[in-house]
Amino acid sequence: MIHLTETFKQYGVGPAAFFALRDATLTINRGELVSILGPSGSGKSTLMNLMGALDRPTLGTVSVDGQDLGRMDDRTLAAFRNRKVGFVFQQFNLLPHLTALENVILPLTYADIKVDRKKYGREMLEYFGIGHRAHHKPSQMSGGEQQRVALARALICDPDVILADEPTGNLDSVTGAYVFDMFTLLNRLGKTVVIITHDEHLAERTQRIIRIRDGKIIA
Amino acid sequence: MLGIIVGIITIAGLLTLSFGVRDSITESINGLGANLITVLPGNIEEGGFGAQFGASTLTERDVQAVRDRVPQVHNLSVMMFVNGTIAANGNELAGGIILGATAGVEYAFNLSLDDGRLIQNRDDADRTRVAVIGATTAEELFGMRNPVGQDITVRSQPFKIIGVLEEIDAGASFGGPDMNRMVILPLATAWELTNTHQIDRIIMQAPDPETIDTFKAEVEEAILEGHNGEDDFSVLTQDDLAGMVGEILNMITAFIGAIAGISLFVGGIGIMNIMLVTVSERTREIGIRKAIGATRIAILTQFLIESIILTGIAGGTAILFFSAVVALVAPHSPIPLSVDPQVVILALLFSGGVGIVFGLIPAWQASKKEPLEALRSE
Numbered sequence: 001m002i003h004l005t006e007t008f009k010q011y012g013v014g015p016a017a018f019f020a021l022r023d024a025t026l027t028i029n030r031g032e033l034v035s036i037l038g039p040s041g042s043g044k045s046t047l048m049n050l051m052g053a054l055d056r057p058t059l060g061t062v063s064v065d066g067q068d069l070g071r072m073d074d075r076t077l078a079a080f081r082n083r084k085v086g087f088v089f090q091q092f093n094l095l096p097h098l099t100a101l102e103n104v105i106l107p108l109t110y111a112d113i114k115v116d117r118k119k120y121g122r123e124m125l126e127y128f129g130i131g132h133r134a135h136h137k138p139s140q141m142s143g144g145e146q147q148r149v150a151l152a153r154a155l156i157c158d159p160d161v162i163l164a165d166e167p168t169g170n171l172d173s174v175t176g177a178y179v180f181d182m183f184t185l186l187n188r189l190g191k192t193v194v195i196i197t198h199d200e201h202l203a204e205r206t207q208r209i210i211r212i213r214d215g216k217i218i219a
Numbered sequence: 220m221l222g223i224i225v226g227i228i229t230i231a232g233l234l235t236l237s238f239g240v241r242d243s244i245t246e247s248i249n250g251l252g253a254n255l256i257t258v259l260p261g262n263i264e265e266g267g268f269g270a271q272f273g274a275s276t277l278t279e280r281d282v283q284a285v286r287d288r289v290p291q292v293h294n295l296s297v298m299m300f301v302n303g304t305i306a307a308n309g310n311e312l313a314g315g316i317i318l319g320a321t322a323g324v325e326y327a328f329n330l331s332l333d334d335g336r337l338i339q340n341r342d343d344a345d346r347t348r349v350a351v352i353g354a355t356t357a358e359e360l361f362g363m364r365n366p367v368g369q370d371i372t373v374r375s376q377p378f379k380i381i382g383v384l385e386e387i388d389a390g391a392s393f394g395g396p397d398m399n400r401m402v403i404l405p406l407a408t409a410w411e412l413t414n415t416h417q418i419d420r421i422i423m424q425a426p427d428p429e430t431i432d433t434f435k436a437e438v439e440e441a442i443l444e445g446h447n448g449e450d451d452f453s454v455l456t457q458d459d460l461a462g463m464v465g466e467i468l469n470m471i472t473a474f475i476g477a478i479a480g481i482s483l484f485v486g487g488i489g490i491m492n493i494m495l496v497t498v499s500e501r502t503r504e505i506g507i508r509k510a511i512g513a514t515r516i517a518i519l520t521q522f523l524i525e526s527i528i529l530t531g532i533a534g535g536t537a538i539l540f541f542s543a544v545v546a547l548v549a550p551h552s553p554i555p556l557s558v559d560p561q562v563v564i565l566a567l568l569f570s571g572g573v574g575i576v577f578g579l580i581p582a583w584q585a586s587k588k589e590p591l592e593a594l595r596s597e
Contacts, residue, residue, distance in 0.1 A: 054510060054591045075514050081590075082512020093507045093594065110512040153511065 001192060002028040002051055002161065007060030009046050020046040022215045024060070028194060030160070033187040035195045035203040038212035044196045045165055047212065051194065052085045052163045053077045065160065082111050086154030090166035092146040094138040100125060100149045101134040107157050124152040128182070144175030151182060162186060165196045180205065220493075220533050222486025223573060227537035227566050229479035234562045235545065236554075237472045243554040244464050248457050251329055254428050255457055256292070256435055258285075258421040258442065263453040263463070276451040277418040281442045285421065288441040289434055295423040296323035301409050303374035305402050307360040315356060316401045317373055319409020327422035328387075328398055335367040335382030342405040349408075350378040354386035355399035373402055374412055431456055483569065486533070487577035494526050494581035505585055506593025519586040526578025527571050534570025538563055 009021040021043045028034050038044045049055040050062050053069050062069045064084065072080065094103045105121040125131045128148040138146050147167065154162060164183065168176030180202065187193045195206060203209045211218045260275040282297055301317035322339045324330070333354065342349055350371055357366045366380045387398045410416050423438075425431040439454045446452070498505075505518055542558050549556040
């Protein structure tokens with residue numbers, strides 16, 4: 001359902017320009033649990049950013065579920081990021097002045113969905129075992145708890161695709177294992193999950209590994 | 220922020236004062252008497268206020284012309300302002316005003332008699348040396364004694380007091396003297412004293428308020444004929460007076476309002492700078508919000524609202540401070556002061572407006588940030 005066709009991404013201009021991604025072509029099918037494996041600076045984050053409409057390709061096409069991301073206007077892209085995709089970042093990226101609950105339901109506010117947001121948010125937090133943290137701010141929580149809030153937030157609009165960039169990078173091994181288990185569970189529930197990582201062991205636990213090096217996909 | 224508070228307080232204060240002055244003057248004007256038509260020398264519309272000093276353009280012929288043409292007007296009285304000192308028992312009256320007037324002057328200024336009698340036609344005819352004095356004149360020159368029958372010196376000439384007026388609630392008197400400090404002489408006597416036949420005012424009452432404009436026109440015509448069509452006088456009704464006051468007030472208000480506007484503008488720039496810094500410090504937050512689905516408009520609205528809240532707080536503070544000041548000052552003020560809800564609403568609207576206008580650029584910048592770059596910052 002995710003297709004990249006001869007996609008290039010260039011950053012910078014003139015002599016400082018470089019290609020983060022060169023001639024990338026790949027397909028990720030619906031319901032797959034895939035990892036993108038590569039060393040630092042290999043372009044794996046760029047791949048994820050393109051798939052999640054956080055960035056536009058310089059050349060080539062990126063399409064998700066039949067929609068060409070390159071043709072979308074800002075409003076459509078925002079809606080795409082809101083409903084179709086859920087991001088999980090290495091640094092959690094929660095809003096520091098909002099509580100866990102407020103963080104989780106924020107995508108709902110942007111989605112303009114009519115639902116009892118607070119109730120839904122609380123249920124989501126409960127599901128991830130952090131219901132008791134609903135009214136705490138990120139600074140009052142551990143890294144693992146924060147990542148769980150981030151997970152809950154990523155899932156609140158029921159996206160088809162989860163994109164996770166080094167999701168266990170800032171977590172201890174126990175919490176990291178828990179988070180990875182969640183990804184596996186979500187995949188079994190039908191979600192397409194793409195995990196960016198430089199950790200070979202983690203990648204081996206996914207169904208398929210896409211290897212990338214110096215901006216080129218090598219396997 | 221301070222600029223906005225100062226600006227709003229200034230505007231609110233200005234409006235409140237202006238309302239207060241307007242109310243006070245309207246009160247005065249209406250307290251004068253009903254359906255008055257006043258004729259003055261000099262064309263006020265062409266800035267003829269200067270003609271108030273020096274020889275008047277009004278003559279006895281004008282008075283007769285009016286009497287002939289519009290005999291239906293009531294209580295026509297003719298007046299002249301006289302320069303000179305007023306004294307009694309060796310004491311001089313400070314701020315005293317001498318008025319020469321025919322019978323009927325009491326209708327022009329809504330005067331009531333406390334004791335004695337008013338100027339009558341026979342006084343004018345005989346040029347008697349009599350005077351009617353105002354309440355403050357009586358108090359300051361005669362204390363507790365009854366002035367009626369006493370002597371008073373006007374322009375070093377002896378006069379007999381025949382009447383004392385009741386005290387008049389002065390308010391902010393416009394276009395007229397402080398009646399309480401007056402000494403009224405028969406007009407003919409005043410003319411004899413000054414060796415002129417100067418007329419400074421012709422005041423009359425129209426029979427009813429509906430036709431007052433018709434009578435005003437007739438009076439104008441009557442005098443115009445005698446002046447060979449030269450428009451060197453003014454005929455005013457109380458509405459005209461009030462209107463003139465209104466115009467002057469508006470000009471002053473507009474001028475000071477402009478100054479307050481500058482303060483608001485400066486304050487607005489300050490807000491804009493605050494918001495620009497805020498936006499740049501929260502770039503990462505903007506990136507996160509966009510990553511989870513915020514549209515440009517959502518971000519724009521978010522920061523615009525924050526800006527409006529900032530200015531709204533400034534405006535609210537200004538209003539609170541201002542209301543406190545009014546509460547303290549009003550009991551001691553000669554003019555009626557109160558916090559008009561219109562002023563409050565206007566102040567809040569202004570502060571909100573400043574928030575929108577000066578918050579727009581920062582909010583626009585915030586909305587334009589690319590999510591990826593934004594996420595990378597910090």
